[in-house]
Amino acid sequence: MRRREFVVGALGAGLAASTMPDRVLDGMPEALSGASQGTSRSTGGMASASQLRTAIPFGAAVRVDYLADQFDYKTAILEHCQIVVGEGGLKWIDLRPTRDDFVFDQPDRLIAFADANGMKMRGHTLAWYGAMPDWTQQIASEAEAEGELVRHIETVVGRYKGRIPSWDVINEAIADNPTADAPFRDSIWYQRLGKRFLELSLRTAAAVDPDVQLVINDYAIENPTEQCRAKREALLAMLRDLKDRDVPLHAVGIQGHLLGDQEIDKEGLSRFVEEVSGLGLEVLVTELDVIDNKLPASTYDRDQIAAATARDFLGAICDVKRPGAILTWGITDRYTWVPMWFTRDDGKPNRPLPLDVNYRPKAMMQVIEDFTRVPA
Ligand code: 9MR
Numbered sequence: 001m002r003r004r005e006f007v008v009g010a011l012g013a014g015l016a017a018s019t020m021p022d023r024v025l026d027g028m029p030e031a032l033s034g035a036s037q038g039t040s041r042s043t044g045g046m047a048s049a050s051q052l053r054t055a056i057p058f059g060a061a062v063r064v065d066y067l068a069d070q071f072d073y074k075t076a077i078l079e080h081c082q083i084v085v086g087e088g089g090l091k092w093i094d095l096r097p098t099r100d101d102f103v104f105d106q107p108d109r110l111i112a113f114a115d116a117n118g119m120k121m122r123g124h125t126l127a128w129y130g131a132m133p134d135w136t137q138q139i140a141s142e143a144e145a146e147g148e149l150v151r152h153i154e155t156v157v158g159r160y161k162g163r164i165p166s167w168d169v170i171n172e173a174i175a176d177n178p179t180a181d182a183p184f185r186d187s188i189w190y191q192r193l194g195k196r197f198l199e200l201s202l203r204t205a206a207a208v209d210p211d212v213q214l215v216i217n218d219y220a221i222e223n224p225t226e227q228c229r230a231k232r233e234a235l236l237a238m239l240r241d242l243k244d245r246d247v248p249l250h251a252v253g254i255q256g257h258l259l260g261d262q263e264i265d266k267e268g269l270s271r272f273v274e275e276v277s278g279l280g281l282e283v284l285v286t287e288l289d290v291i292d293n294k295l296p297a298s299t300y301d302r303d304q305i306a307a308a309t310a311r312d313f314l315g316a317i318c319d320v321k322r323p324g325a326i327l328t329w330g331i332t333d334r335y336t337w338v339p340m341w342f343t344r345d346d347g348k349p350n351r352p353l354p355l356d357v358n359y360r361p362k363a364m365m366q367v368i369e370d371f372t373r374v375p376a
Contacts, residue, residue, distance in 0.1 A: 055372045055373050055374045055375075056322060056323055056324075056325060056326050056371060056372045057082045057083050057120070057324075057325045057326075057372070058080065058081060058082055058083065058325070058326050058327070058368060058372045059081045059082060059083025059084055059085060059119075059120075059122070059325060059326075059327040059328075060077065060080070060081050060083075060084065060085075060327055060328045060329070060330060060331040061084075061085050061086070061087040061124075061287065061327065061328070061329045061330050062077060062084045062085065062086060062087060062110060062331075063087050063088070063335055064086060064089060064106050064107075064109050064110045064113070066335065067109075067110075067113055068109070072359050073331075073332065073334075073335075073359075075359075076331050076332060076355055076359050077331060078117060080331060080354075080355075080365075081119060081331070082119055082120065083119060083120050083121070083122060083325055083327060084110060084113070084114050084119055084120075084121050084122075085121065085122040085123075085124050085286075085327060086106060086107055086110050086121075086124060087329070087330065087337070088106065088131070089106030089107045089110060090106075090107050090123055090124055090125065090126075090156065091124075091125065091128070091130075091131035092128075092131060092132050092133055092136065092152070093131040093132060093133050094106060094131070095107075095152075095156065096133055096135075096136075096152070097133060098133075098135060099135050099148075102155055102156070104159060107121075107123075107160070111160065111163055111164070115163070120165055120166075121160075121163070121164050122164065122165075122166045122167070122168070122286075122325075122327070123156075123157070123160065123164040123166065123167035123168065124167075124168045124171070124217075124286075125167075125168040125169070125170075125171040125217065126152070126153050126156065126157070126167060126168070126169050126170070126171075126201055126205065127149065127153075127169060127170050127171065127173075127187075127189055127197060127198075127201040128170075128171035128172060128187070129172065129185055129186065129187030129188075129189075129190075130171075130172070132187075132188065136148070136188050137188065139188055139192060140192075141192065142192050142193055144192070145188065145189060145192035145193050145197070146192075146193060146200060149189060149193070149197065149200060149201060149204070150200065150204050153169075153201060153204040153205050153208065154204060154208050157204075157205050157208040157209050157212065158208050158209070160209075161208060161209040161212075162209065162211065164212070165211070165212060165213060166212065166213035166215060166251075166284075166324075166325075167205060167212055167213070167214060167215060168215050168216075168217040168253055168286065169201050169202055169205050169214050169215060169216065170198055170201055170202070170215075170216045170217065171217045171218075172185060172217070172218055172219065173185055173187075173190075173198060173216070173218065173238065174218050174231055174234045174235050174238065175234070176220070176227070176231075177227060177230065178230050178231060178233075178234035179230070180234075180237075183234035183237065183238065189201075195238075198216075198238070198242065198247070199242065199245070199247045202214050202242070202247050202248050202249055203247065203248060205248075206248035213250045213251055213282075213324075214248055214249050214250050214251070215250065215251045215252065215253045215284060215286075216235075216238075216239065216249060216251075216252055216253065217252075217253030217255060217286055217287075218231070218235055218252075218253070218254075218255065219254075219255035219256070219257050219287070220257075221235065221254065221269065221272060222254070222256070222258065222264050222265060222268075222269050222313055222316075223259060223262045223263065223264065223265055224262075224263055224265035224268065225262070225265075228265060228268070229265075229268065232268065232272045235252070235272075236272070236275050236276070239252065239276065239279055239281065240279065243279050243280070243281075249281065250281060250282060251281055251282035251283065251284050251324060252276050252281055252282075252283055252284070253284045253285075253286035253287075254273075254283060254284070254285055254286065254317065254323075255285075255286050255287035255288075255329075256285050256286070256287055256288035256289070256310075256313055257287055257288075257289055257291060257329065258288070258289070258290045258291065258309050258310065258313055259290075259291050259294075260290045260291055260292045260294065260295045260302075260305055260306050260309050261294035261295060263312075264309060264312035264313045264316060265316075266312055266315070266316040267316075269313070269316040269317065270316045270317070270319055270320045273316070273317050273320040273321050274320050274321075276321075277320065277321045282321075282323075282324045283317060283321055283323045283324065284323055284324050284325045284326075284327075285314065285317065285323050285325070285326040285327065286325075286327050287327065287328070287329040288310065288313075288314075288326065288327065288328045288329065288368075289328055289329045289330065289336065289338065289352035289353055290305075290306035290309050290310060290352050290364065291338055291342050291350075291352060292305075292306055292338075292342075292344075292350055292351055292352055293338075293342040293343060293344045293345075293350065297344075297346050297348055299351065302351055303351060303362045303363045303364065304363055306351065306352070306362075306363070306364055307362070307363035307364045307366065307367045310364050310367045310368070311367045311370075314326070314367065314368075314371045315371075318371060326368065326371065326372055328353055328354055328368070329353075330352075330353045331353060331354065331355055332353055332355040332356070332357060332359055333349065333350065333351045333352065333353050333355065333356050333357045334357040334359075336350060336352050336353055338350040338352045354368055
């Protein structure tokens, strides 16, 4: 039986046992573990009390076009993943080519694939500075920004209500070098609405689909650098502020685009997860990969270092709290965003993901299995 079949039931309150294929139920452990997750709302859609002894659900970002025409790619996703998230498709640039249009083609195809294969789909993302179509620059006033943002979230979350159990509502809201006075990243939403765009987005999504897990997603928090320390602090301050005001929010997505040549700040990361947990929030790993442009040329050495980096990162999180899900940002080195920004000086292709270009598992896949598998 494939791993997917053991753990697919772990993907959400939304997937009732009665709707699961028999083959899934066959593999589900019955007893619950002592994991800290309960039945509370904060577990969101990605894990429920019935699977406390099951594995951490694993997933990957997917390019939906390749699912249709590349057999090996589709097979790899089916073999390894219980969750999918569109690498694109739900971003404004894809969904909103013009102010009046919503183009749901890509996410509709991905959710059909997920449904047909007993998988869950995460939604990425509703309020982000990046991947914005040019027309959004014309959003001129606070009222107009509020109108556009609310209409977008109502329409998109509404379309997948009850089907997408977990949304990255806010993506990368913290500045790259945040200070106490200027913690937020520039975006059309921040320019027009100030930090109110956070609350507005979360409240709107919650009103449309009260069962959805609302996630704030961010990156660059895991290294022992001043930048990461400042990002963790700014992120925590933002989370505290939202919780203090009873804004609906259930989880933090730690992206995990790890810099292979830098150490993981295990203590700092564990402490961060503890603080997040103390706020009653779940943690997800949402975009794991290892940026390897500064690592040795040797394939073997590079893969070992990447795997060790991923192990340190996942260990620092799991030591404190079991994440509700672990997703990598792609599945195969064949298709990855990394060379868009981090090509190697020696011209060798990047190797950031768990499977190589020929879909063979690398050391990183073993690490992921160690953290996600059903306990013996
Ligand atoms: O991997 C994605 C790439 O294909 C897109 O061109 C880019 C812009 O939409 O976004 C990349 O994904 C990013 C994700 O949405 C947010 N976190 C960082 C990811 C890598 O850049």
